[in-house]
Amino acid sequence: MxxxxxAPTTALDxxxxxxxxxxxxxxxxxQDRPVTDETLRQLYELTILGPTSANQxxxxxxxxxxxxxxxxxxxxxxxxxxxxxxxxPVTAIIAFDPQFYEHLPRLFPHADAKSWFTGNAAFAExxxxxxSTLQAGYLILAARSLGLDAGPMGGxxxxxxxxxxxxxxxxxxxxxxxxxxxxxxxxxxRLPRLGFDEAALLA
Amino acid sequence: MxxxxxAPTTALDxxxxxxxxxxxxxxxxxQDRPVTDETLRQLYELTILGPTSANQxxxxxxxxxxxxxxxxxxxxxxxxxxxxxxxxPVTAIIAFDPQFYEHLPRLFPHADAKSWFTGNAAFAExxxxxxSTLQAGYLILAARSLGLDAGPMGGxxxxxxxxxxxxxxxxxxxxxxxxxxxxxxxxxxRLPRLGFDEAALLA
Numbered sequence: 001m002x003x004x005x006x007a008p009t010t011a012l013d014x015x016x017x018x019x020x021x022x023x024x025x026x027x028x029x030x031q032d033r034p035v036t037d038e039t040l041r042q043l044y045e046l047t048i049l050g051p052t053s054a055n056q057x058x059x060x061x062x063x064x065x066x067x068x069x070x071x072x073x074x075x076x077x078x079x080x081x082x083x084x085x086x087x088x089p090v091t092a093i094i095a096f097d098p099q100f101y102e103h104l105p106r107l108f109p110h111a112d113a114k115s116w117f118t119g120n121a122a123f124a125e126x127x128x129x130x131x132s133t134l135q136a137g138y139l140i141l142a143a144r145s146l147g148l149d150a151g152p153m154g155g156x157x158x159x160x161x162x163x164x165x166x167x168x169x170x171x172x173x174x175x176x177x178x179x180x181x182x183x184x185x186x187x188x189x190r191l192p193r194l195g196f197d198e199a200a201l202l203a
Numbered sequence: 204m205x206x207x208x209x210a211p212t213t214a215l216d217x218x219x220x221x222x223x224x225x226x227x228x229x230x231x232x233x234q235d236r237p238v239t240d241e242t243l244r245q246l247y248e249l250t251i252l253g254p255t256s257a258n259q260x261x262x263x264x265x266x267x268x269x270x271x272x273x274x275x276x277x278x279x280x281x282x283x284x285x286x287x288x289x290x291x292p293v294t295a296i297i298a299f300d301p302q303f304y305e306h307l308p309r310l311f312p313h314a315d316a317k318s319w320f321t322g323n324a325a326f327a328e329x330x331x332x333x334x335s336t337l338q339a340g341y342l343i344l345a346a347r348s349l350g351l352d353a354g355p356m357g358g359x360x361x362x363x364x365x366x367x368x369x370x371x372x373x374x375x376x377x378x379x380x381x382x383x384x385x386x387x388x389x390x391x392x393r394l395p396r397l398g399f400d401e402a403a404l405l406a
Contacts, residue, residue: 011350016219020348021249021341037405044403046224048396051343053357053378055394061403069406097402107395127357130377133333134355137340138224140254145223147214152337154256154330165406174333175256191258192310193251199300200247200264202240203272203368 020144025190027149027182028084035065035089035148035180043142043179050138054116055107058100058128059135060171062093063179072164077176078155088151088178092139093161095171096132098125129174136175149182223347228393230352230385231287238268238292238351238383246345246382253341257319258310261303261331262338263374265296266382275367280379281358291354291381295342296364298374299335301328332377339378352385 018024040063048057064073070086073093077085085091101117101124117124136152143150153176161173215223243266251260267276273289276296280288288294304320304327320327339355346353356379364376 010222012215012219012222012348016215017249017348019213019215020223021252021345024252026254040403040405041399044399046220048402049224049227050340051229051353051355053355057397057402059402062406063403064406066406103397103401107397129333130336130357133336134340134343137253137337138344140337141341141344142224145215145220150254152254152256154333165404169404194260194306194310196244196247198306199251199260199262200243200266201368201372202243203265203267203269 020141024144025149025182025184025187027151027178027180028188029183029186030084030087030089030180031183033089033181039146039148040090043139043146043148046142046145047135047139050135052131052134053127054104054111054113056100056104056127056131057107057135058096059132060095060097060169061139062095062165063090064093064165065090073161076157076160076164077153081153081155081176084151085153085176085178089180090178092177092179093165093173094132094136094139094175094177095166095173096128097169097171098128099170100124100128133174136177140177143177143179147181148179151178152176153178223344227347228352228385228387228390230354230381230383231391232386232389233287233290233292233383234386236292236384242349242351243293246342246349246351249345249348250338250342253338255334255337256330257307257314257316259303259307259316259330259334260310260338261299262335263298263300263372264342265298265368266293267296267368268293276364279360279363279367280356284356284358284379287354288356288379288381292383293381295380295382296368296376297335297339297342297378297380298369298376299331300372300374301331302373303327303331336377339380343380346380346382350384351382354381355379356381
């Protein structure tokens with residue numbers, strides 16, 4: 001009998017591939033349709049399942065959705081990202097916890113993974129940056145999986161964001177992702193992509 | 204009339220969410236079933252559609268699948284990752300091109316984005332590292348979308364990998380991802396995850 005605790009081995013259908021990749025687009029404008037906290041919790045529960053190195057799970061997520069918090073966040077956002085961030089139902093601050101390894105005795109109990117990072121802040125921070133960015137990729141595709149649209153952004157002042165939102169936790173922000181239901185009448189044309197032979201090698 | 208060039212706005216069904224997230228697992232052993240170059244090209248075509256900041260697309264991908272190339276790669280892989288890498292039909296080297304910005308006049312034609320990076324190697328490298336790691340996240344979920352299993356790994360010597368595989372291109376490796384059809388009889392139990400209240404905030 002197949003183990004039903006494991007993933008089905010078939011590829012997704014065309015509609016799912018379209019939703020995730022082929023017809024999915026970064027949203028720049030939004031429908032007047034809220035994103036509930038329940039949906040944000042579903043989004044988190046999918047995102048957190050994606051793999052990270054030694055189950056480090058360094059990614060941290062601040063879901064900014066009240067007008068007061070949004071106003072505060074807008075003081076850190078570049079001019080080109082203002083309007084879409086102001087109007088997005090939610091903006092997620094993607095961050096990492098530089099002390100993520102304190103959780104490893106629970107998250108990765110079969111090895112002393114915490115000791116790989118204690119006293120090696122530069123190594124720990126690189127690992128946290130890499131793995132939390134993987135988790136940002138999972139979050140973008142988890143959002144699309146739930147019928148949401150995402151608008152990832154690099155144009156913001158991460159230091160100021162840390163001061164305003166993360167001072168108590170010590171987390172470090174790396175990017176912002178607007179979340180909502182996109183107004184596709186305002187989606188830009190798809191930009192060109194690099195061909196396989198420009199960005200990949202077979203060895 | 205709805206624009207059929209844009210993504211359907213519905214959430215994926217349970218089977219798709221299972222395949223991508225809820226029942227998906229990192230593979231540690233593999234079925235004796237090849238991954239064709241055609242499948243690797245499909246994987247690339249999905250991966251490259253994921254969003255990157257200003258369409259930078261810094262990610263580069265070396266698909267190692269011949270015995271000779273695999274032997275060479277194994278000289279860079281940590282002992283704990285040897286067997287699963289040796290037996291994987293394909294191991295993808297995830298890398299970035301530090302000179303990615305040379306393509307921006309074509310990839311992001313409506314602004315002089317190339318000038319943001321020229322003469323600022325540290326800023327360019329951080330952006331390439333972040334965005335190519337997002338692309339690695341897309342690749343892992345694109346693999347799952349195509350019915351493949353993925354096994355991402357950090358335990359390898361990136362400097363030696365660069366010398367052996369990337370000397371001609373100047374690309375820089377950041378992680379490895381085994382690809383194939385997993386032998387789920389050998390999948391480990393799911394490790395714990397952080398709860399919403401440990402890794403997320405509502406603001």
